[in-house]
Amino acid sequence: MSLAPAAAPRASVNASSAADEQTGRSLARLFGEIRPDWHSAWAWDNYESTILTLARTYGLRSVCEIGGGRDPLFTAGQATERGIDLIVNDIDAGELALTPAGLKTARFDIAGDLSEPDVAPGGYDMMISRMVFEHIDGVEQAWRNVHALLAPGGVALAFFPTLWAPVFALNHVLPEKASRAIVHALFPARRDGGSDPKFPALYDWCRGNPRILTPMLNRAGFRDIHIQPFWGHGYFDRMPGLKQLDHGFNALAAKTGWSLVTTYAYVVVRKERG
Template sequence: MSLATAIVERSKVSVPALAKPLGSIETFFRDLAPDWHSQWAWDHYESTILDLSSQFGLRRVCEIGGGRDPLFSTAQAARHGIDLIVNDIDAGELALTPAGLRTARFDIAGDLSEPDVTRGGYDLMVSRMVFEHVDDVERAWTNIHDLLAPGGVALAFFPTLWAPVFAINHILPEKLSRAIVHALYPARRDGGGDPKFPAFYDWCRGSRRQLGPMLNRAGFSDVHIQRFWGHGYFDRMPGLKQADHVFNALAAKTGWDFVTTYAYVVVRKDRV
């Protein structure tokens, strides 16, 4: 074997041993290429979390506000190699967590001295339709920074202002808002399968310009805001449904983040 051939053969062996660059959260979503419509966000929430887990090597997962309806069952978490802990502020909700899953009761925007708190103990923290119910979101993100391990990632999926449907929910008195939801969706009753909690919409926006400085103050420099438009609230209302779709499609095309309907806010803690 010639010297040149030996060098080539040696390089073939050594290259796979090199660590794959993790890249940024921004790069991750650029490669993922989400659709503009919020249906993509709902349909791909689980797969996005699994892709984040795989890409960044995240195994210890805390689901914020998981309560009665966690993302994964015990068997599913085991199949995906995830060590899942379900969090909720409400003991009653945690009591409904499916058997076999570990739970942790603490307020994500509260005092982190509770017994169930593990600072730096999570690789990935996720939440779905939770942050609109948190009345101090900046403190919640600061607490998440403390709870994440170095290099850890957090994803919050929530509705945003000022989409008209959520602006109305935000402005109306809670009793009236609750009555409207129960009239439109009779299966949603307090104590049922999908109770309605008061919504504050603190920092629930789809704008990087607005959210970026707050997330930087919380300790994050690697930040991505994935914006979505459109919703399904008018699906039973012909005419209005089509008009609303045209409006949201145009807003998405022009990047009008003032009227986003949902957002994924994704952050990663520095490794050092």
């Protein structure tokens, strides 16, 4: 009986130490445990689970999806089931009007001056985006704004295509009209008015090389940074021969770590806890 009071504090200290160990884990260490595959198919298939792993590891709940618009990661019900308080952001009021019912929205330009009424500095535990940053004019300012909008200890993950993968380099140099026609030929569902319209791609700071991105992210205020590169894509899936040739090229690039021709990247950053 006399030992009972002493046991409870020791258990509490151990639980607290375990929580500190979990939240103090670096992003590089966490991704070392996740062990992503080299091919971009892994990035698409595991985008949601990666976000949930980050949220669980670092105790994140309030999540802002940048550019979520008409196609956010979760419905209101799914967000609730996963313990996520999701706020959908977009610069376009028309896109936000298409956001599924029941989700909160916030209209502001992530690369702007953050003067809009919907802006909440330090108000988000996590900020996520998929296929958005390649369309932003002023990505370095966007990352500064992400830093300002994150709460201490908050995490951001941006998933985007990278230069100079040949398929995206072509998209970058072609006139927008020609690029749009090619994408619509390969993916008819993406014609304007469909569920996934094509927006002009600028590729500002869209690279898969940590040596290029890290100094810029440091200037934005981040120190805990992880760049996860991927190779390969699905643009040639309906082109036998070319598909296999392209796969071989990307497999070799991944094996040698040739970051110049990555096709996609996860850029993950964490704000210092203060």
